[in-house]
Amino acid sequence: MANVRVLVIEDRPEESDVLIPSLESNGFEVAAIARDLKEAFERMHDTPFDIAIVDVYLGDTPDGIAFAESLNAQPNLSKPFVFLTSSKDRSIFDRAKLTKPFAFLLKPFNELELLYSLEMAVEKYYDDEDALESSENAAVMAEDHLFIKKKGALNKVWLKDIAYVEVDERYCTLYCDDTKYVVMKSLKQMEQLLSPHGFIRTHRKFLAQKAMIEQIILGEDTVILKGGHSIPISDSYKDITKTLNIL
Amino acid sequence: MTRLAISLLILFFPGVLLSQVGKELRTQLKYHLQQIPGGDRAEFNFERAYTYFLQEQDDSTIIYSGRYLSKKDRNSQLAEFVHYFRGRSFYNKGLYKDAGGDFANISKNFPLYNLVHASQAEVLFKQGEYDTALTIYLNVLEGGDFEKNAISESSINHNAGICYMLKQDYENAEKYLLRSLDQQLKTKDTARIIGGYIDVANLYYEQYLDDKAIPNFVKAYELAYQTDDFVLRRTAALNMAVVEENRGNLEKSLAFRKEYDQWKDSTNNQEKVWEIAQIEKRHLAETKQREIGLLQKKTRLAEQEKELKAKERNTILIGAGVLLLVLVLIIYFYYQKIRSSAIIAEQRESLDKLNAFKNRLFSIVSHDLRSSVHGLRRSTEQLRDEVPSENAQLKSLVNQQGAIANATYGMLDNLLNWALLQSDEIYFHAEKISLKRLVPQVVINYQPLLDQKNISLSTDVPADGKIYADNDSVKIVLRNVLDNAIKFTPENGSLDISAKVEGNQIALRIKDSGPGMTSEQLAMVIDQSSQVSKESGEERSGTGLGVRLCASFMSKNNGSFHIESEEGAGTTVILRFEKA
Numbered sequence: 119m120a121n122v123r124v125l126v127i128e129d130r131p132e133e134s135d136v137l138i139p140s141l142e143s144n145g146f147e148v149a150a151i152a153r154d155l156k157e158a159f160e161r162m163h164d165t166p167f168d169i170a171i172v173d174v175y176l177g178d179t180p181d182g183i184a185f186a187e188s189l190n191a192q193p194n195l196s197k198p199f200v201f202l203t204s205s206k207d208r209s210i211f212d213r214a215k216l217t218k219p220f221a222f223l224l225k226p227f228n229e230l231e232l233l234y235s236l237e238m239a240v241e242k243y244y245d246d247e248d249a250l251e252s253s254e255n256a257a258v259m260a261e262d263h264l265f266i267k268k269k270g271a272l273n274k275v276w277l278k279d280i281a282y283v284e285v286d287e288r289y290c291t292l293y294c295d296d297t298k299y300v301v302m303k304s305l306k307q308m309e310q311l312l313s314p315h316g317f318i319r320t321h322r323k324f325l326a327q328k329a330m331i332e333q334i335i336l337g338e339d340t341v342i343l344k345g346g347h348s349i350p351i352s353d354s355y356k357d358i359t360k361t362l363n364i365l
Numbered sequence: 366m367t368r369l370a371i372s373l374l375i376l377f378f379p380g381v382l383l384s385q386v387g388k389e390l391r392t393q394l395k396y397h398l399q400q401i402p403g404g405d406r407a408e409f410n411f412e413r414a415y416t417y418f419l420q421e422q423d424d425s426t427i428i429y430s431g432r433y434l435s436k437k438d439r440n441s442q443l444a445e446f447v448h449y450f451r452g453r454s455f456y457n458k459g460l461y462k463d464a465g466g467d468f469a470n471i472s473k474n475f476p477l478y479n480l481v482h483a484s485q486a487e488v489l490f491k492q493g494e495y496d497t498a499l500t501i502y503l504n505v506l507e508g509g510d511f512e513k514n515a516i517s518e519s520s521i522n523h524n525a526g527i528c529y530m531l532k533q534d535y536e537n538a539e540k541y542l543l544r545s546l547d548q549q550l551k552t553k554d555t556a557r558i559i560g561g562y563i564d565v566a567n568l569y570y571e572q573y574l575d576d577k578a579i580p581n582f583v584k585a586y587e588l589a590y591q592t593d594d595f596v597l598r599r600t601a602a603l604n605m606a607v608v609e610e611n612r613g614n615l616e617k618s619l620a621f622r623k624e625y626d627q628w629k630d631s632t633n634n635q636e637k638v639w640e641i642a643q644i645e646k647r648h649l650a651e652t653k654q655r656e657i658g659l660l661q662k663k664t665r666l667a668e669q670e671k672e673l674k675a676k677e678r679n680t681i682l683i684g685a686g687v688l689l690l691v692l693v694l695i696i697y698f699y700y701q702k703i704r705s706s707a708i709i710a711e712q713r714e715s716l717d718k719l720n721a722f723k724n725r726l727f728s729i730v731s732h733d734l735r736s737s738v739h740g741l742r743r744s745t746e747q748l749r750d751e752v753p754s755e756n757a758q759l760k761s762l763v764n765q766q767g768a769i770a771n772a773t774y775g776m777l778d779n780l781l782n783w784a785l786l787q788s789d790e791i792y793f794h795a796e797k798i799s800l801k802r803l804v805p806q807v808v809i810n811y812q813p814l815l816d817q818k819n820i821s822l823s824t825d826v827p828a829d830g831k832i833y834a835d836n837d838s839v840k841i842v843l844r845n846v847l848d849n850a851i852k853f854t855p856e857n858g859s860l861d862i863s864a865k866v867e868g869n870q871i872a873l874r875i876k877d878s879g880p881g882m883t884s885e886q887l888a889m890v891i892d893q894s895s896q897v898s899k900e901s902g903e904e905r906s907g908t909g910l911g912v913r914l915c916a917s918f919m920s921k922n923n924g925s926f927h928i929e930s931e932e933g934a935g936t937t938v939i940l941r942f943e944k945a
Contacts, residue, residue: 206782206837208791208793211794234806
């Protein structure tokens with residue numbers, strides 16, 4: 119599990135001084151703070167981040183919009199972002215709303231509003247509406263990780279760390295080396311999300327990452343995974359062994 | 366040019382003895398016969414001869430005269446009368462020799478001797494004895510007593526003039542003829558006057574004095590035209606024809622010649638011609654009458670037409686006038702309308718400008734003020750955290766200050782939003798919103814206040830409470846409603862927030878346990894939501910703006926804003942949204 123890294127682009131320290139403690143107290147990690155457009159572009163390239171919070175006005179010019187536009191324009195750098203603004207003046211929004219995804223945070227804001235805006239940015243960016251509505255066990259699939267909401271806070275779980283997934287009614291439990299995460303998604307949903315990333319079904323209720331499989335004991339209908347996990351394998355899924363080169 | 370013989374023209378005018386037995390003659394005869402004593406006058410033959418003479422029956426006169434003269438016991442005086450009778454009759458019959466004989470048998474004692482003498486001259490004239498005739502005429506003229514002798518002086522003068530003319534003694538001819546004409550003019554006898562003119566004209570014509578002759582010919586012709594005497598007219602026409610022919614006016618001459626021919630023919634059957642003329646006259650008159658009638662009718666018709674046209678024209682004129690007036694009125698009113706609408710547009714433009722300026726001012730002022738108040742609010746919060754818990758008085762002051770800052774901030778926020786909404790400069794983007802996620806974002810701001818008043822809050826917003834609205838405007842509405850609800854909820858009261866699907870709407874209810882409102886108070890609050898009330902008291906002014914703002918935003922979100930309240934039973938605000 120990892121913290122969600124936030125790139126803050128805010129010219130006024132008094133604003134960032136309010137924003138940063140709020141982020142940190144909610145489990146976010148501030149990747150960097152950029153004070154102007156130049157810095158913003160530099161950080162965009164040299165600092166990995168998951169979400170950007172962009173003040174529309176950097177100084178007296180709406181450079182925040184320019185940054186969002188260039189972020190949008192580069193597919194390999196593209197990330198979810200939130201606009202920070204103190205005015206609902208249409209003249210600003212008319213240009214800002216052309217960027218995608220479009221989420222904004224109106225100043226002054228409370229912590230809930232901050233979290234909500236970040237969630238909205240993630241939901242919209244990864245096109246998973248209301249996925250983070252629940253304060254517990256909500257998840258959104260990103261490129262190589264999952265955003266998982268735990269105790270109201272967003273966390274990041276790398277896919278490479280997930281050994282297997284076990285379903286229990288409407289919930290799925292993700293097992294990593296040392297931790298497990300419960301997400302409110304069906305196995306079918308999880309299978310759809312994970313199969314492109316090297317996960318296979320071993321059982322009606324289990325989904326395993328191929329890369330994590332150490333051993334398949336057919337006699338005992340058991341699959342041994344890295345980290346000492348063992349999961350069952352049912353007859354109907356035994357032909358998966360053909361796709362594995364391990365044995 | 367050959368000059369035609371004017372002698373062709375009738376010169377003779379034997380008015381003295383012949384043609385008619387004049388009135389004068391009758392009178393003289395009667396008088397002189399009465400002078401003769403004895404009953405001889407009653408003698409049959411004499412009486413016959415006398416009677417027939419008066420009746421101008423020449424043949425009978427000659428017969429009875431002869432019988433009387435052949436009688437042996439004839440009265441010598443009466444015999445002389447009878448000779449005169451017979452002589453005249455002979456003359457009339459053209460028997461000039463016998464006439465001369467009879468006249469010669471009359472002695473110089475005969476009472477009308479001058480008449481007889483003149484008659485002799487007449488006979489001589491007829492016989493071509495112009496010299497002798499002239500001598501006698503001149504004698505007669507010298508003798509005078511024309512009236513007693515029943516002689517027309519003008520005739521004698523005339524005859525004398527003719528004689529001179531025939532003798533080519535034009536000087537004397539002119540003298541006598543003019544004298545005759547002069548006398549004839551006095552008689553008013555048209556026939557004679559015409560004869561006079563003709564003779565004078567001939568006289569001049571004979572002398573080639575055309576300039577003098579032609580006016581007389583014309584006069585004669587014109588006068589002749591007025592008479593019914595065909596002979597005269599014929600003569601006058603012939604004269605004119607000859608004259609015009611000689612002048613070279615052949616066309617005119619031919620016309621006169623035709624006229625002459627017509628009259629020549631007419632002479633033979635004057636009666637018929639006269640009748641025809643009468644008929645023609647009548648016909649002409651009738652035709653004329655008809656023409657006149659027609660003309661009158663035409664005139665009447667024309668007048669009627671004229672009248673009609675005039676009426677028509679008047680109608681058209683009146684119509685045109687009315688139309689023109691209407692047009693002018695229309696133009697006038699149109700102009701007035703344009704002017705007033707121009708004024709209105711101008712005023713509206715300036716009002717719009719003013720309003721836009723006001724909104725702009727509002728938004729700038731409230732935005733900047735809001736930022737300052739926000740700063741104040743934040744520092745107050747920090748201050749509160751720093752205040753030691755044992756200093757209760759300071760803590761209370763800081764809390765009070767915080768409350769004021771919050772209230773002011775809320776008011777400024779409303780003002781800003783109101784200004785933005787009014788100028789339509791607010792960003793408004795409806796999208797699917799989860800009330801379950803939104804409500805806590807607003808409620809969290811009121812947690813300190815709720816804690817302070819120890820108000821218990823229950824929230825029942827299910828996950829299916831998804832609405833279609835603009836996120837921020839819903840928050841503004843909710844903030845205002847909660848502000849108000851908490852303000853009126855007493856300490857230890859309760860606040861319930863619940864959402865419920867109602868058909869295609871989601872109803873969000875905010876119920877407080879406050880004192881509620883009377884129907885009058887409620888009506889006032891609702892009234893504030895629909896219109897600007899300047900009389901609203903200062904303490905409620907914030908609420909007024911809040912209510913209005915809520916109503917406006919709810920309607921902009923295609924939702925509705927309702928307040929239910931009962932005195933003593935709390936107030937419920939119902940926000941109805943479009944279900945997503």
